[in-house]
Amino acid sequence: MATLLLIDSSVSPEGVSASRAVTSTFRKTWEEQHPDGTVIYRDLAVDPLPHLDGVAASAGFSDPATHTPEQQAAFAVRTQLAEEIEQADAIVIGAPMYNFTIPSTLKAWLDQAIIMGRTAGETPSAKGTPVVVVASRGGSYAPGTPRESFEHVQNYLESVLTGGFGFEVHFIVPELTMAPSNPAMAELIPLFEASREKVQQEAVTKAKELAERVAA
Numbered sequence: 001m002a003t004l005l006l007i008d009s010s011v012s013p014e015g016v017s018a019s020r021a022v023t024s025t026f027r028k029t030w031e032e033q034h035p036d037g038t039v040i041y042r043d044l045a046v047d048p049l050p051h052l053d054g055v056a057a058s059a060g061f062s063d064p065a066t067h068t069p070e071q072q073a074a075f076a077v078r079t080q081l082a083e084e085i086e087q088a089d090a091i092v093i094g095a096p097m098y099n100f101t102i103p104s105t106l107k108a109w110l111d112q113a114i115i116m117g118r119t120a121g122e123t124p125s126a127k128g129t130p131v132v133v134v135a136s137r138g139g140s141y142a143p144g145t146p147r148e149s150f151e152h153v154q155n156y157l158e159s160v161l162t163g164g165f166g167f168e169v170h171f172i173v174p175e176l177t178m179a180p181s182n183p184a185m186a187e188l189i190p191l192f193e194a195s196r197e198k199v200q201q202e203a204v205t206k207a208k209e210l211a212e213r214v215a216a
């Protein structure tokens, strides 16, 4: 049965959030292709994971048979995240740009979910799983723009998702989302509107493409 893992991390709700508008279109399209499938959903803004602490980190580097009760509890969270990743035929991650990088809630998910010797390392357990990152941002950091070098969402996630998990990574980038609310960006509103339309189409196309790879 087809399984989609969907992770949102925007602090803004549906109807306001640019990334949620795209992840929900992806989900809807995927579910149309796989009506009997499963969607594992995590809203990291609503239900944040704990930051990785010393107990959880040490549990990831030691034999489970030696774990203290505290390590067992902390490692259970990490194991749950690993299982969700391993069950998924595809993963969608909403990754809004906050202060030039990803939300801290998404970083916490990464720190907990990357387990050397399981989800990461020489033979990552979900190697090759396609991941679609919806990298929404208020401005534009596209090649050739003045703030290109401030882009630490796509550059970082490309590294960690391929170099850590071995995923196959795709990006959808809603940009200039602040244009309608920032008078200084008024002249960029047409570009924002074009981006908003484009990313919806990309979500549909990518969801169909990835859904077709999975047997019903």
Ligand SMILES: Cc1cc2nc3c(=O)[nH]c(=O)nc-3n(C[C@H](O)[C@H](O)[C@H](O)COP(=O)(O)O)c2cc1C
Binding pocket: 010, 011, 012, 016, 017, 018, 019, 020, 096, 097, 098, 099, 100, 101, 136, 137, 138, 139, 140, 177, 178
């Ligand atoms: C705390 C915070 C920090 C932000 N920092 C940036 C930033 O560094 N660069 C940028 O282009 N937009 C920034 N924005 C704007 C968001 O990237 C923009 O609102 C985008 O649409 C967020 O995705 P979302 O609508 O799914 O939440 C920031 C927004 C918030 C709330």
